[in-house]
Amino acid sequence: MTLWHFFLYQFFSPIRQILVQFRLTENELDNYLSSNRLNIMLDFDLLKSITIPQLLKRVCELYGPKPAFYFFREGNWSSLTYSELGKAVEGIAAGLLSLGHSRNSKIALWSENSPEWCQAYLGILSMGGTVVPIDPLLKPNELAGIIRHSESEAIFVSPKCLDTLEQLLRTGITFKSIFLLDGNEASSGRIPLAQLSEKGSTSERRLPATSNIDLAALIYTSGTTGNPKGVMLTHKNILSDIWGIFKALKLYSSDKFLSVMPLHHTFEATCGFLVPLTGGATVVYSRSLKSRELAEDIKANAITVMLGVPLLFEKFWLGLIRNIQSKSWLTKLYFGLGFNLGAWLPKPIRNPWGKYYFSALRRKAGLESVRLMICGGAPLSPEIPKNFDILGMKFLQGYGLTESSPVLSLNPEQGYEYASIGFPIAGAELRIDEPDADGVGEILAKGEMVMAGYYRNPEETARVLKEGWLYTGDSGWQDQNGLFHITGRLKNIIVTRAGKNVYPEEIEREMLKSPYIAEALVVGRKIPGGEEVYAIIVPNYEFIQQEGQLQGKIYDDRYVEELIRTEVSLCCQNLADYKRIKGFEIRRQELEKTSTRKIKRFMVKSPVAISEPEEISRQKKEVRI
Incomplete structure (x- = not known):
């Protein structure tokens, strides 16, 4: 068999397998899977009345x-x-x-x-x-x-x-x-x-x-704003959220959930602990957050479900790419051809294609058993779910807050949209309040998963809970298919001199596509008549140094500054002019974060305001675009 014949076989074999798979009707496939589904059969009314x-x-x-937990102690899994x-x-x-x-x-x-x-x-x-x-x-x-x-x-x-x-x-x-x-x-x-x-x-x-209306948990928010509040969640709040998650996802008693996020965070406590517990699945506690040990833990325990924040999956993806780049030219060619073809294929067959074509890659990376990745906790670049989808792995994004136990919406397993936060889960309602000309407004939520209030803080409770609706503080919009999209936090909006609203999170997602940028925080810099878009950037020094050595370039501050200037311009080229970064500063130390890896915006010193329209700051560490 020639090399050309080999590649043709590899490309068309997955398509043949997909066609064979489709001989099973959807009902037949669902009946087969449901025989192993989480079998804690509770109707919604019963769930409302228990603790x-x-x-x-x-x-x-x-x-x-059946094992409820796996954990690593004294050199062995127990x-x-x-x-x-x-x-x-x-x-x-x-x-x-x-x-x-x-x-x-x-x-x-x-x-x-x-x-x-x-x-x-x-x-x-x-x-x-x-x-x-x-x-x-x-x-x-x-x-x-x-x-x-x-x-x-x-x-x-x-x-x-x-x-x-x-x-x-x-x-x-x-x-x-x-x-x-x-x-x-x-x-x-x-x-x-x-x-x-x-x-x-x-x-x-x-x-x-x-009683199910008794207070079950008092959870203090992570403090990205510097003002933690005690969120009161009842048994009914939490169990209503769990039921909604079961209605949205197909979960099985044979599933093994990898626990990597901190349990004091509501996302992990509900979705990574109580959800698998509800139906007899197994939770596996990872040894650490190191990429190598995570991969080993996934492989050793045949993990099927992974929960995480965007940073975890972004690092996972970069680790996969770096591993591919270290392989032979033939492996890189095989991967590149398959990945580009997968990106070109229609969405309905993209995932099945990748499941077969990249099976060897997933097996070697220890990801063969993983069937579902669920991301929450922060906005996510749509490229990440698309990339994993091409590899044949389902990647779903959800949305919620500590105040809602936390899940409010999830992408469906079939026909999910990469840039969307999905549909409201069963029992939850979402709506956009006072949408602007683009349909963007504050996301409001209602349902039995919404908190009882903030502990010993009636003023703040009254501010966010009005007529049964939770005012989330997040801005978003709903598309023609009913899917919701999030644009950012209302309190972070930058208002330009022209009166345009700029959502920092949108620009940060574009910036973080660059392998040369480790962290990016976009803020509004005060100028006469409004604000301009300004960025605080932590370069990926390790990656820059490695590449500089390979190319024989001098690795110094000037080189890094010019490299980041170029990357910022490239990242902003697809953005409207009023959204583009006008200046930035480089920081060597990583920005302070919460335990769920969200940057503490209130801890970052704001850039000095420009007092005159024509003034360009001459601060030593600032770079103008």
Whole structure:
């Protein structure tokens, strides 16, 4: 067989396989898949009336010996079954009651991801309490503010957070109880989780009955604005959201979810923990966020569902491309031809094409088992879902807020749009408030997944909840097919001298397409009569240095500045003139972020205003375009 014949065979073989696959009718295929679907059969009305502990009890009875979690300890992968989970949770709940904690008690949970985090979360809810999940990366003063505001009377803490806890205790904050998520021996009044569970197992205290309108979680927003608020989510809020997700997606009890995002974040807590738990799927906790270890974890555990924020998937994609670039010319040619053809093919057959054509690539990359990627938490460049779609992997974008438990919309698995945030999930309503001439306005949301309000903050609650509608603070529009699109945050809008609205997120997405730019923050720079578009850029120094060495170029500040100037111009060439960046500055240190990798805009120093129309700032670090 000649090389030409080989390529022809490789190109047309996937098409032949697709045609064979289509011999199965849609109903036949769905019936086959549904035999393995998550089989917790709850109708919507029933879900409205139960609580998370009641759901957990039924799930543990249904899936007893099946692994609920996989985690890496002492050089090996270990598991915790549903039966073991149920027993541990019941013990923790009874143990909390025996120590004097009661229904409606608020208990903080401060730790990195682990099965113990989940046990503590469910144990707090099972004794009728309210869990207060806290970011383990917070500084003592930030933690103190949340503890005081939430009125948390006890705390579960991991060993990694103990030093910060000691600093916190020296400020005068006290707890009725302090529990260690790891370890077997009590010390200085700290009670290990295992000991708490054992204490509860010998207790005769009955677990209290709870209501679905009881407060389940008090979640403090990530603080990108510098003003965290306590979001009150009831059992009904969270379970309504879970039901809507099940109606939108086909999920199976054989699924394995990879957990990489922090569990204190609502997206991971609901979608990466409670959703798989609801139907007997398995959650696998990754060892780290390093690309190599992530790939190994995916392959070792045959992961089927990945959840993440845009940055995770962008890095994943760049890692795949770098791996291809290191291969032989024949591999690069094979990939390039197939990728370009996949991009050209009509959308209905693009994914099936990639599934067959790139099967070897996915297998070598450890992605063979992954059937669904779901992205949320921040706006995403449409190129990323398109790229994964070409490789034969379904990539869906959703939308939501902490205030909505969090999911409000999801792209459908069939016929999804790369640039869209999809349709509202079952039980949710979305509408555009006061749309402008382009149909853009604030996104409003309604549904039983919407929060009860902000804790001890009636003024802010009244500002965002009006006549049952949640004012999200996000701007967007709805297309003729009913799909919603998000343009950005209303508070970030830049208003030019001509009165044009510019959405920074749109420009940032264009900038981040460049391999030379690691981070980009677009802001409005004040000028007489309005604002101009200005960018703060962190170059991808590692990539620039590698390329400079390969090409024999001198790698210095001047070279980087000219390179970034060129990239900024290229990234803006498809934007309207009023949206184009007029100036930028380069920073060497990465911008400060939340634990979900969102840039803390309020922490970034704003550019100096221009006082005269003809003035061009002569600041040493600024570059004009």
